[in-house]
Amino acid sequence: MAVKIGIVGMNGIGNLHAACYKEDELADLVAVCDVVKERADTAAAKYGVKAYYSLKDMIESEPDIEVIDVTTGGIDNGSWHFEPAMEAIGYGKHVLVEKPLCHDIREARELVAFAEKKKVYLGCNLNHYFTPPAEKGKQYIENGEIGELVYCLAKMGFNGGEANYGPAGSGKVKGHPYFHMKAFLTHPLSVMRYFCGDITHIQTFSDRPGFRRNAGDVMASINSIHLKFANGGVGYLLSQRGDAVYGLGGWWSLEMAGSKGTFCIENCVEKISYWKAAKGIPAISVQPEPEVTDYGTNDFNRTFNHRLHAFLEDVSNRVPFEELRANGRDALAVLEYTFAVIESYERGGEMVRPHPLPPLHGDPLFLK
Structure with a gap:
């Protein structure tokens, strides 16, 4: 059965994701959301779905949505990821976030921990x-x-x-x-x-x-x-x-x-x-x-189709959380590396050891 999806953030990347979902037999795009009404309305008309202007309204009006795809941007292309992702996880929804996982490393650590606590899938568009x-x-x-x-x-x-x-x-x-x-x-x-x-x-x-x-x-x-x-x-x-x-x-x-x-x-x-x-x-x-x-x-945009399809496959197959491809922990790892890059640069080229990743706990429903 196709996975029901709602997208939040209908600028360029949001529309690219929507187009991929419309081609994918595993996807059922139900709704789109953007705080800019015109963007939400335009995308809704284009893809034949309902438009919403707040994530709360979309989730509460469409309770069957299983996945919230966060394609918002913001400063450094990531400052608007944390809030909607946390909100969606709070509702018990699986979440896919555009890269980078977050704009701030402390927010990223909190996001990954919250997804683990709520037992939902958290993925990131590490499409390359x-x-x-x-x-x-x-x-x-x-x-x-x-x-x-x-x-x-x-x-x-x-x-x-x-x-x-x-x-x-x-x-x-x-x-x-x-x-x-x-x-x-x-x-x-x-x-x-x-x-x-x-x-x-x-x-x-x-x-x-x-x-x-x-x-x-x-x-x-x-x-x-x-x-x-x-x-x-x-x-x-x-x-x-x-x-x-x-x-x-x-x-x-x-x-x-x-x-x-x-x-x-x-x-x-x-x-x-x-x-x-x-x-x-x-x-x-x-x-x-x-x-x-x-x-x-040399059609790079097909990487989006491949990556989104892989996420839907993993959600459909209910894979163990730690086996989700390009999961939140994977995205946190590379953000830790990015912040180590920044720290090394600020220290004039000193060697830096990235912050350790959270420990793997294992899911008792899967780990034998």
Whole structure:
């Protein structure tokens, strides 16, 4: 049976989620909500559902709704997530939240704890690893074709350069030095954690180019981040917000190298290449031919369909809470990393250990 859904926040992302649900056989979009009446009414007419202007009214008028999808934005794209998510959980509804999980790390910790207390599913739209290339990469890992992690290199951001720059006009961005870190780092950090495991040490060097400085732009838009994983591997993440034109690999590339093989994903959804370690490979100059799986697409928006469908599958199948894919704890982990990045930057590049995650308790209904 299809899962009944209500969406709160009908700007761009909310409409993108709604369009995905209308295509999905597991979804039954019942209602939409926005404090801006025009946005709610327009979306309701477009998708053939009821419009509401407060979350309370939507939930109490539509008691059969099972999932509240929080697609509100706010400062740093996340300051309007906590309140509606907490309200929905208080009603006993399952919740999916856009990234980042919250704008404030203390709110994020409280949100995850509240969902666990109320025994509801809390998921986050960590959509960058809900792709065929990521699935193939995971298979390489699980089949033992990567071996022991040596390093992980990620480059994710935006193409741009000085000629394309324009100062931000929105109060959600303007004057907020950590907009790029909070609004975007969730994605590359979640992908790196998905493949390589928990991160234990972070060191950051961040800055902004002269053309931003001259415009009075305070955003720390260039992020150079060194990482150490719990399994002993090391990592590096480069992310920038349109300060340069990207070269090889495009706007999104990730390379995971191990003792038995290496894979590289390009442009998130496009293709994955795999190089197998073998005796006799020259140390330099000559590279063996990789196994390349090209998926013939660069349509990034399909990641939303894949991720939302996975959430609905997990809710429909009543999976154990801790087995929910891209769950609240996963989203909290990468937000803890983001705040460690900020702390390292504020300390002039000192190494920082992220705040520990809450302990796993296990659900007695599932854990044998």
